[in-house]
Amino acid sequence: MDYKALDGRGLPAASSRSTMLRNVLSLHPALSNGTAETIGGVEARLLEVSRRAPDRLREPVFEALSAGGKRLRPLLVVLSARMGVPEESVLVRAAAAVEVLHTATLIHDDIVDRAASRRGRPTTVAGYGRETAVAVGDFLFAEAFGELAAVGDPRLVRVMAEAAAELASGELKQFRASGELLDVDAYMEHIRMKTAGLFRAACVAGGTLGGLSLRQVDSLATYGQSLGVAFQMTDDVIDLVGKPGRMGKDVGSDLAEGTVTLPIIFALQEGDGEAIRRVLLDPDPAPEDLAAAIAAVRATSAIERTESRARDEVESAISGLTELPDTPERRILEAIASKVVGRDA
Amino acid sequence: MDYKALDGRGLPAASSRSTMLRNVLSLHPALSNGTAETIGGVEARLLEVSRRAPDRLREPVFEALSAGGKRLRPLLVVLSARMGVPEESVLVRAAAAVEVLHTATLIHDDIVDRAASRRGRPTTVAGYGRETAVAVGDFLFAEAFGELAAVGDPRLVRVMAEAAAELASGELKQFRASGELLDVDAYMEHIRMKTAGLFRAACVAGGTLGGLSLRQVDSLATYGQSLGVAFQMTDDVIDLVGKPGRMGKDVGSDLAEGTVTLPIIFALQEGDGEAIRRVLLDPDPAPEDLAAAIAAVRATSAIERTESRARDEVESAISGLTELPDTPERRILEAIASKVVGRDA
Numbered sequence: 001m002d003y004k005a006l007d008g009r010g011l012p013a014a015s016s017r018s019t020m021l022r023n024v025l026s027l028h029p030a031l032s033n034g035t036a037e038t039i040g041g042v043e044a045r046l047l048e049v050s051r052r053a054p055d056r057l058r059e060p061v062f063e064a065l066s067a068g069g070k071r072l073r074p075l076l077v078v079l080s081a082r083m084g085v086p087e088e089s090v091l092v093r094a095a096a097a098v099e100v101l102h103t104a105t106l107i108h109d110d111i112v113d114r115a116a117s118r119r120g121r122p123t124t125v126a127g128y129g130r131e132t133a134v135a136v137g138d139f140l141f142a143e144a145f146g147e148l149a150a151v152g153d154p155r156l157v158r159v160m161a162e163a164a165a166e167l168a169s170g171e172l173k174q175f176r177a178s179g180e181l182l183d184v185d186a187y188m189e190h191i192r193m194k195t196a197g198l199f200r201a202a203c204v205a206g207g208t209l210g211g212l213s214l215r216q217v218d219s220l221a222t223y224g225q226s227l228g229v230a231f232q233m234t235d236d237v238i239d240l241v242g243k244p245g246r247m248g249k250d251v252g253s254d255l256a257e258g259t260v261t262l263p264i265i266f267a268l269q270e271g272d273g274e275a276i277r278r279v280l281l282d283p284d285p286a287p288e289d290l291a292a293a294i295a296a297v298r299a300t301s302a303i304e305r306t307e308s309r310a311r312d313e314v315e316s317a318i319s320g321l322t323e324l325p326d327t328p329e330r331r332i333l334e335a336i337a338s339k340v341v342g343r344d345a
Numbered sequence: 346m347d348y349k350a351l352d353g354r355g356l357p358a359a360s361s362r363s364t365m366l367r368n369v370l371s372l373h374p375a376l377s378n379g380t381a382e383t384i385g386g387v388e389a390r391l392l393e394v395s396r397r398a399p400d401r402l403r404e405p406v407f408e409a410l411s412a413g414g415k416r417l418r419p420l421l422v423v424l425s426a427r428m429g430v431p432e433e434s435v436l437v438r439a440a441a442a443v444e445v446l447h448t449a450t451l452i453h454d455d456i457v458d459r460a461a462s463r464r465g466r467p468t469t470v471a472g473y474g475r476e477t478a479v480a481v482g483d484f485l486f487a488e489a490f491g492e493l494a495a496v497g498d499p500r501l502v503r504v505m506a507e508a509a510a511e512l513a514s515g516e517l518k519q520f521r522a523s524g525e526l527l528d529v530d531a532y533m534e535h536i537r538m539k540t541a542g543l544f545r546a547a548c549v550a551g552g553t554l555g556g557l558s559l560r561q562v563d564s565l566a567t568y569g570q571s572l573g574v575a576f577q578m579t580d581d582v583i584d585l586v587g588k589p590g591r592m593g594k595d596v597g598s599d600l601a602e603g604t605v606t607l608p609i610i611f612a613l614q615e616g617d618g619e620a621i622r623r624v625l626l627d628p629d630p631a632p633e634d635l636a637a638a639i640a641a642v643r644a645t646s647a648i649e650r651t652e653s654r655a656r657d658e659v660e661s662a663i664s665g666l667t668e669l670p671d672t673p674e675r676r677i678l679e680a681i682a683s684k685v686v687g688r689d690a
Contacts, residue, residue, distance in 0.1 A: 138449075145505075164483070
């Protein structure tokens with residue numbers, strides 16, 4: 001879909017509406033009708049946010065919201081809500097709000113990291129400069145809370161504000177190697193704030209909108225948190241071993257940036273710490289040093305240990321779901337969790 | 346008050362509580378008791394936000410929230426609400442939320458501008474770096490909406506989210522001289538988004554919390570908007586002529602940064618456009634060129650015309666207040682408006 005079409009009043013093209021739907025159908029073909037429609041509604045709502053943006057922000061906002069995200073977080077809202085009986089219009093807004101909030105944090109992260117590209121496209125900061133990137137992120141933050149407010153349930157705003165506050169401190173790279181803070185507990189706390197909090201909030205928001213019992217919402221919260229932790233651990237592994245089927249993606253960017261992740265912590269415990277530490281502390285490591293550090297990590301059991309912990313988290317995520325009704329949506333939540341630890345998308 | 350004291354459980358020291366109160370008393374000595382107490386409560390609430398910040402953000406958050414702001418926006422919430430009968434705890438949170446939101450936007454503005462100091466102290470970005478400044482701003486955004494959510498009235502979240510979305514686009518310096526957009530209408534639209542929207546939202550939030558009639562809330566909205574416009578125009582004049590009693594403050598920073606304000610627009614209409622344009626287009630103008638451009642502006646009636654428009658706005662602000670009960674709070678709102686156009690604080 002062309003950005004120019006935003007100026008018109010046409011509905012979003014089917015092709016852009018179906019991104020999220022395709023992802024879900026690949027996980028589980030037997031979606032209930034309502035869920036497929038809700039997913040279409042969320043994409044339309046995201047376009048509406050772009051349309052509403054002030055003139056000079058509209059194009060970067062549209063690009064950021066349509067830049068091929070997996071829509072995992074809004075999907076969690078929708079699936080969690082559909083364990084119960086949500087009101088459709090309200091669910092669509094809440095799910096879109098979670099994706100808008102997530103997008104805002106990505107844009108601000110990219111400013112800090114001076115990242116050139118994300119998902120194969122130029123980042124907002126690379127494409128439009130820092131001034132616009134700051135403004136686009138702030139606009140999206142405001143829109144996310146505006147959408148949540150329109151839902152009319154202050155609990156949602158609060159859940160999401162708490163997650164957003166944690167996310168903000170997760171934006172700090174607490175693990176820039178300084179010789180300190182390189183332990184597993186600190187890593188876990190960091191990724192709970194940086195990644196798992198919003199997964200958890202998405203599930204809680206959905207369960208709340210579905211009118212589930214407190215006990216059911218609690219088990220969705222546990223699911224979301226564990227899923228988020230597993231998701232981040234898997235991401236950290238992919239950074240070191242590359243992604244199957246995707247040649248040319250930078251491998252070892254965490255090491256090169258001095259960001260200490262769980263596999264790196266494990267590797268430092270047992271392997272050739274020297275080669276790894278050298279790269280972590282070097283602001284601009286040479287390619288051969290980076291390759292040596294990656295090899296040093298892979299020579300240990302660090303990757304396996306991280307994958308094993310991620311699988312444990314996924315098992316814990318799935319086991320909590322037994323509190324919930326046995327619906328197609330629950331089976332999709334299970335499939336999402338299983339896919340995360342062997343994920344290729 | 347020392348930052349370290351935040352780790353303890355003591356109440357904020359009287360000295361920090363009274364900043365806002367001093368400002369109000371200088372405007373009008375006959376405050377009702379309740380208003381003075383509310384103002385103390387707002388300062389305590391701002392400290393509570395600092396206390397709640399994650400470890401690595403606490404110190405910069407505390408510094409940003411206690412950096413000597415005039416507390417004008419929360420004061421507007423409090424005074425507007427006290428035209429009616431607000432619930433105290435809710436009012437305190439809403440007023441604090443407006444100041445927290447305002448502080449978040451200042452911190453992000455300073456990142457874009459690479460500003461070294463604000464209110465005589467290092468900015469967050471200068472003191473802690475860009476990474477922390479982005480995170481502190483995002484944390485404060487989230488906290489502002491969390492506080493508003495706790496109030497339990499979705500209308501407040503919506504009013505504030507709309508103002509925040511406008512503010513985000515106001516962060517763009519639309520008036521960087523590019524030979525375009527140098528007209529009065531565009532300037533007005535820009536400052537309505539950048540400054541007046543939050544003044545207006547503060548008054549609307551207050552009036553809503555006070556349980557005022559729609560008609561009364563509308564007149565508070567008009568007051569807030571006009572006050573904000575007058576405030577910004579006066580700020581733009583001060584940037585060119587300096588502030589009485591404050592030596593050494595940089596004069597002409599808007600010109601030097603290429604930001605076109607109302608007095609500059611007026612000056613270009615009638616004066617030596619050449620000297621002004623040269624500085625606007627020069628990314629790093631020499632001091633003598635800047636001095637020549639300031640002299641060129643002051644040689645015209647631009648300053649007087651801007652001040653005259655600001656006075657018109659203030660009159661319009663005050664005249665709308667006749668819809669409201671004749672209380673000490675209303676007289677303080679009148680005094681604030683009058684003071685803005687001759688303001689020294």
